[in-house]
Amino acid sequence: MSLPTAYGHLAAADPVLRRLVGGVGRPDPFTWQERGYPVTSNFAAMALHIIGQQISTAAALTIFGRISASMGGEVTPAGLLALPEDRLRACGLSRAKASYLHDLARRQAQGTIDLEDMAGVDDATALADLTAVRGVSLWSAQMFLVHQLKRPDILPAGDIGIRRAIERAWQFDAVPGVEETRRRAFPWSPYRTYAAALLWASLSTPLPLAERPGGRARRTLGTAQ
Structure with missing residues (x-):
């Protein structure tokens, strides 16, 4: 467009x-991804959106970097599911956000949601699917549609x-x-x-x-x- x-x-x-x-x-x-945000996939981007809820961008990026480093440099569903909650909390997450990331990872791993292939999903359905994940706010879901899916009418x-x-x-x-x-x-x-x-x-x-x-x-x- x-x-x-x-x-x-x-x-x-x-x-x-x-x-x-x-x-x-x-x-x-x-232009979100072009500003140097360290995400390698839509899944990693959604994880970063969750981490960033109600904290500063700088704090979110620091926590994301720690989590990424703990799984070899890339945030993946399998990597998150392999990290117990106490490890995630040691990276700076609250107990609630640790559970949110685990729920996101489970849904992606089980195929309940496919963040990497949402091109054919309409806006309303995509928002409903995303906000069904524990802890994903409407704002975070909307930011995902803008920054990752590049939807023009959000x-x-x-x-x-x-x-x-x-x-x-x-x-x-x-x-x-x-x-x-x-x-x-x-x-x-x-x-x-x-x-x-x-x-x-x-x-x-x-x-x-x-x-x-x-x-x-x-x-x-x-x-x-």
């Missing part, structure tokens, strides 16, 4: 996104960064809720992944003077664009 096509659609569908494209540019949402509406970016760009008086975020994103389909990338990128872009607090009246949630 080309960036001009996706961002052309978003700019035509929403005047606020059109303004953001003009100020932020057209970020590529599918909006993590529960992500606080996305919601804060909407509050900021639309000059709302409060951070929108998850359902409000989903409702606002309907016109952005089928390129909501690109909209998410744009919104995240906008958080590190200074607001124009006219749009800074005090520059104009802020809108109440639910009002028109």
